[in-house]
Amino acid sequence: MLSIRNLHASIDGKSILNGLSLDLPDGEVHAIMGPNGAGKSTLSYVLTGRDGYEVTEGTATLNGEDLLALTPSERAARGVFLSFQYPIEIPGVPALTFLRTALNAQHKARGEPEVAAPAFLKLIREKAAALKIDFDMLRRALNVGFSGGEKKRMEILQMAVLTPKLAILDETDSGLDIDALRIVAEGVNAMRAPGRSMLVITHYQRLLDHIRPDRVHVLAGGRIVASGGPELAHELEREGYDKYAAVPA
Amino acid sequence: MSLARAIETGDLAELPSRRDEDWRWTDLRGLIRELPEASPVAEGALSVAPFAALDAEEFAIVNGRGPYVITVANDAGPRVVALRIIAAANAQAHVASVHVVVGVGGRLTLLESYEGDASEYLANTELTISLRNGAQLERIILADDAASGVSVSIANIRSMGPGASFAQTVLTTGARRQRLETHVTHPGAGASVRLDGVYLLADQRHADITTVVTHTGTDGTTSQLTKGVVRDQARGVFQGRIVVSPGADKTDARMGHHALILSARAEVDAKPELLIYADDVACAHGNTVGALDEDALFYAEQRGIPEAEAKAMLTEAFVGEVVDRIDHEGARDVVRAWVAERLRGAA
Numbered sequence: 001m002l003s004i005r006n007l008h009a010s011i012d013g014k015s016i017l018n019g020l021s022l023d024l025p026d027g028e029v030h031a032i033m034g035p036n037g038a039g040k041s042t043l044s045y046v047l048t049g050r051d052g053y054e055v056t057e058g059t060a061t062l063n064g065e066d067l068l069a070l071t072p073s074e075r076a077a078r079g080v081f082l083s084f085q086y087p088i089e090i091p092g093v094p095a096l097t098f099l100r101t102a103l104n105a106q107h108k109a110r111g112e113p114e115v116a117a118p119a120f121l122k123l124i125r126e127k128a129a130a131l132k133i134d135f136d137m138l139r140r141a142l143n144v145g146f147s148g149g150e151k152k153r154m155e156i157l158q159m160a161v162l163t164p165k166l167a168i169l170d171e172t173d174s175g176l177d178i179d180a181l182r183i184v185a186e187g188v189n190a191m192r193a194p195g196r197s198m199l200v201i202t203h204y205q206r207l208l209d210h211i212r213p214d215r216v217h218v219l220a221g222g223r224i225v226a227s228g229g230p231e232l233a234h235e236l237e238r239e240g241y242d243k244y245a246a247v248p249a
Numbered sequence: 250m251s252l253a254r255a256i257e258t259g260d261l262a263e264l265p266s267r268r269d270e271d272w273r274w275t276d277l278r279g280l281i282r283e284l285p286e287a288s289p290v291a292e293g294a295l296s297v298a299p300f301a302a303l304d305a306e307e308f309a310i311v312n313g314r315g316p317y318v319i320t321v322a323n324d325a326g327p328r329v330v331a332l333r334i335i336a337a338a339n340a341q342a343h344v345a346s347v348h349v350v351v352g353v354g355g356r357l358t359l360l361e362s363y364e365g366d367a368s369e370y371l372a373n374t375e376l377t378i379s380l381r382n383g384a385q386l387e388r389i390i391l392a393d394d395a396a397s398g399v400s401v402s403i404a405n406i407r408s409m410g411p412g413a414s415f416a417q418t419v420l421t422t423g424a425r426r427q428r429l430e431t432h433v434t435h436p437g438a439g440a441s442v443r444l445d446g447v448y449l450l451a452d453q454r455h456a457d458i459t460t461v462v463t464h465t466g467t468d469g470t471t472s473q474l475t476k477g478v479v480r481d482q483a484r485g486v487f488q489g490r491i492v493v494s495p496g497a498d499k500t501d502a503r504m505g506h507h508a509l510i511l512s513a514r515a516e517v518d519a520k521p522e523l524l525i526y527a528d529d530v531a532c533a534h535g536n537t538v539g540a541l542d543e544d545a546l547f548y549a550e551q552r553g554i555p556e557a558e559a560k561a562m563l564t565e566a567f568v569g570e571v572v573d574r575i576d577h578e579g580a581r582d583v584v585r586a587w588v589a590e591r592l593r594g595a596a
Binding site for chain 2: 048049050051071072073075076077081082084087088089090091092093098099101102103105106109141162
């Protein structure tokens with residue numbers, strides 16, 4: 001699915017990723033853990049093509065296709081989805097309108113037929129109910145005035161409607177109480193499928209009690225410095241990141 | 250001194266220039282080197298009216314003249330009038346004048362359009378509006394002048410009775426040089442004024458939205474919201490002045506002007522002014538000029554919406570806040586489609 005080789009990236013000339021390599025096979029869920037400033041969010045923005053992040057070396061491919069050569073919307077149409085750590089408010093654009101525009105833009109880019117309004121409403125009603133999102137909220141401007149938990153549930157709803165191949169969840173647990181965390185995790189788990197891989201970026205282990213990863217990677221100094229099974233997350237929770245912070249970049 | 254006087258007298262010295270404080274961003278004397286001859290009385294078929302979808306009484310003025318009078322009788326049922334002001338003579342000049350009177354308790358929706366069906370014209374339009382006690386007027390203006398035209402429209406709401414309401418939304422794509430000016434003498438006395446605007450400017454177009462509201466009595470409200478989107482080398486001007494005269498206590502006046510600049514060479518000049526000579530008033534203004542929110546743009550693109558479409562969606566939403574304030578539902582729909590067509594055409 002996703003293959004990253006020796007990726008170097010910088011912002012404003014400051015090097016953040018320093019030779020990151022990672023393989024995420026089809027259908028697997030991998031966690032990326034690391035201390036603040038390790039480059040976790042930078043990795044998610046580089047993979048999704050945000051302006052201002054300059055790739056200076058290395059490659060990232062999705063099913064063999066060079067991701068880095070594509071625009072953000074082209075990457076989305078190929079199946080790359082980012083659940084934002086801080087979802088953005090879109091004043092004046094109802095959530096329903098936004099999501100239908102996004103879905104049909106992806107369909108158009110892939111040469112698939114447009115989803116008509118009735119089919120779209122049926123789909124979104126079903127997905128929203130599963131995430132305990134009140135349908136009236138979807139008529140409001142996207143994320144404007146939503147609580148932290150509502151915003152995170154909206155991210156997962158968007159993921160459920162857009163059915164990506166590669167989902168990157170950036171600190172999806174931040175700002176969630178335990179009930180909201182469970183709803184969000186159930187939503188994510190319901191989407192686990194053989195053709196869908198996930199990269200779960202998190203600082204804390206608690207999300208991984210709910211979304212069980214196949215592999216855990218430690219990101220420090222802009223590189224993967226350790227990889228292991230789910231037990232690695234527990235070890236990090238007990239012992240912290242100190243020993244990895246000492247690894248020279 | 251005015252464009253109308255210059256056209257009528259043929260004297261270039263009558264044109265407002267940048268030395269006039271109120272015209273410093275919309276210089277006509279520096280632009281117009283000679284005054285063309287008067288436009289002929291026009292004949293022939295008219296183009297499709299922008300408000301054609303609505304069931305309105307149509308009133309078309311081609312190449313100026315007048316004065317024309319639109320009267321709504323006392324306590325008359327709601328009327329909808331489409332006032333079309335059309336320039337159909339190339340490189341000629343004309344002046345139109347219109348009087349609008351809405352009687353006691355009368356209601357009028359005025360669907361006004363400026364239609365540039367020619368090039369290099371000079372057009373000046375003057376409206377005087379009287380609203381008797383409790384009268385309601387909503388004025389919705391779509392200005393589609395030619396890129397090479399020069400157009401000035403000045404409306405004077407001279408007399409407003411107690412409890413009257415005047416609401417206005419002007420939407421424009423500009424012209425070579427264009428000014429849409431509104432003066433309101435606000436009586437207070439429970440009367441309300443809403444003055445909104447939208448300018449969507451591309452290429453080298455220029456639009457100037459100027460308003461002056463003078464509160465002369467107690468208990469009056471004014472609410473203003475203008476938004477602009479400029480790109481290429483276009484220039485948007487907003488001058489909003491609210492004067493609260495001595496004794497006009499309990500005035501509630503709010504003014505907002507917000508613009509998006511989408512290209513490095515586009516320009517917005519804004520001058521919001523509150524001149525308050527009374528105590529016990531609630532007045533506020535806000536003015537912002539900036540670029541499209543990069544975070545929102547990336548978020549939309551990440552969801553699969555291509556950049557040009559995402560920009561159009563976000564600018565449409567930005568302007569939508571003004572469009573949503575239009576009371577007349579049918580007109581609101583027409584205006585929303587008008588805005589969408591222009592923003593998407595530009596993208």
